[in-house]
Amino acid sequence: xxxxxxxVIEATIIKWAKNEGDKVKADETLVEIATDKVxxxxxxxxxxxxxxxxxxxxxxxxxxxxxxxxxxxxGAAVDISTNTPAPEVxxxxxxxxxxxxxxxxxxxxxxxxxxxxxxxxxxxxxxxKKEGIAVLELEGIQGSGKAGRVTKNDILSYLPxxxxxxxxxxxxxxxxxxxxxxRIINGPAKxxxxxxxxxxxxxxxxxxxxxxxxxxxxxxSPHVTSYVEADVTNxxxxxxxxxxxxxxxxxEKITFTPIFIEAVVNAIxxxxxxxxxxxxTRIIRHRDINIGMAVALPTGNLIVPxxxxxxxxxxxxxxKSVNDLANRARKNKLLPDDTQGGTFTITNxxxxxxxxxxxxxxxxxxxxxxxxxxxxxxxxxxxxxGDVIAIRHMMYLSLSYDHRVVDGAxxxxxxxxxxxxxxxFNPQRDx
Numbered sequence: 119x120x121x122x123x124x125x126v127i128e129a130t131i132i133k134w135a136k137n138e139g140d141k142v143k144a145d146e147t148l149v150e151i152a153t154d155k156v157x158x159x160x161x162x163x164x165x166x167x168x169x170x171x172x173x174x175x176x177x178x179x180x181x182x183x184x185x186x187x188x189x190x191x192x193g194a195a196v197d198i199s200t201n202t203p204a205p206e207v208x209x210x211x212x213x214x215x216x217x218x219x220x221x222x223x224x225x226x227x228x229x230x231x232x233x234x235x236x237x238x239x240x241x242x243x244x245x246x247k248k249e250g251i252a253v254l255e256l257e258g259i260q261g262s263g264k265a266g267r268v269t270k271n272d273i274l275s276y277l278p279x280x281x282x283x284x285x286x287x288x289x290x291x292x293x294x295x296x297x298x299x300x301r302i303i304n305g306p307a308k309x310x311x312x313x314x315x316x317x318x319x320x321x322x323x324x325x326x327x328x329x330x331x332x333x334x335x336x337x338x339s340p341h342v343t344s345y346v347e348a349d350v351t352n353x354x355x356x357x358x359x360x361x362x363x364x365x366x367x368x369x370e371k372i373t374f375t376p377i378f379i380e381a382v383v384n385a386i387x388x389x390x391x392x393x394x395x396x397x398x399t400r401i402i403r404h405r406d407i408n409i410g411m412a413v414a415l416p417t418g419n420l421i422v423p424x425x426x427x428x429x430x431x432x433x434x435x436x437x438k439s440v441n442d443l444a445n446r447a448r449k450n451k452l453l454p455d456d457t458q459g460g461t462f463t464i465t466n467x468x469x470x471x472x473x474x475x476x477x478x479x480x481x482x483x484x485x486x487x488x489x490x491x492x493x494x495x496x497x498x499x500x501x502x503x504g505d506v507i508a509i510r511h512m513m514y515l516s517l518s519y520d521h522r523v524v525d526g527a528x529x530x531x532x533x534x535x536x537x538x539x540x541x542x543f544n545p546q547r548d549x
Contacts (some may be wrong), residue, residue, distance in 0.1 A: 134149050175278060191463070249277060354511040378487075380457065389532050410424045410457075422480060423457055
């Protein structure tokens with residue numbers, strides 16, 4: 119299992135592209151794997167024959183563990199019985215949609231994944247076992263880690279209050295365990311009538327992750343959305359003027375996205391309290407400006423690769439980064455680190471012909487900007503000779519923000535600042 123990024127310690131085997139006995143070529147896809155963010159294709163390191171698969175589809179394999187044996191010589195006999203033991207694997211938990219619910223007592227040991235999909239580290243599970251904290255009680259602890267995970271500090275901070283009360287919530291309660299798709303995505307389990315002409319479509323892994331993340335975000339942050347309309351005529355005319363020569367020179371297209379990112383970066387420099395995260399009662403202000411951009415995939419799913427240190431790139435650099443990440447996302451070639459560390463996200467709902475949207479915050483960020491479709495509209499302009507009606511290229515910007523730390527004044531001023539930056543775009547600019 120190759121190293122897929124600094125933050126990745128394991129990956130799940132999704133699908134083997136080759137069977138035992140098949141010939142493989144160097145750099146030919148051997149197996150598809152998945153981390154908690156992206157799916158990736160792992161190529162064969164050399165020409166040869168796939169002699170033995172050491173893992174099954176669905177197994178979770180630590181980085182550095184062997185997953186297959188490839189003979190470097192076609193037809194060579196390889197003894198795999200003693201020299202290469204199969205790695206220890208962990209089965210990925212499954213949650214069938216239609217399984218009956220069951221009652222779980224408070225004494226049930228804490229597993230690696232709870233019924234709500236939360237991950238608990240070995241250290242947290244060890245502390246919970248020692249202190250007699252059952253799964254329901256652990257579910258109620260507010261996690262400060264990534265995606266709401268309960269950390270060592272969270273559970274240690276919880277213990278004094280628990281001991282003071284003299285009893286635990288879980289000690290007097292039982293709860294009904296429900297499949298993760300119903301419990302997280304749909305809320306309480308409901309009886310759904312399925313007709314003879316209805317089609318049942320099982321969510322794929324990425325869609326389940328997206329659904330879980332969206333519900334978690336709405337439960338975490340009180341969302342507020344502010345809107346502003348921007349006159350982007352100058353940048354539209356500029357792009358029309360330069361797009362042909364840019365494509366001939368660089369071999370790729372220039373879109374509106376890098377221009378939007380540049381406008382957001384400049385707004386963040388003036389109003390940095392939008393570039394923050396919340397850790398309990400602490401506000402973490404990020405010095406780096408890492409912009410995530412939502413990319414729609416051919417499968418219908420969504421992924422958010424990140425342009426790191428976007429404030430250190432000029433418009434050409436942003437264009438190159440946007441095109442590279444978008445292309446690799448659509449071809450399923452992103453690396454796990456490509457989706458990590460974002461501090462602010464942009465989503466272009468205008469690409470689907472939408473006027474505006476109310477996006478959900480990409481946790482642990484506190485704000486996300488949606489850019490609507492650019493349309494020609496009659497607009498009243500003030501001139502030295504008086505007001506006139508002119509045809510202009512207009513668009514709506516909508517900013518959703520976490521009202522725990524971003525008030526209406528800051529959120530409204532920020533989205534207006536982005537609009538002002540777009541309206542002030544220099545139509546004589548070089549790139």
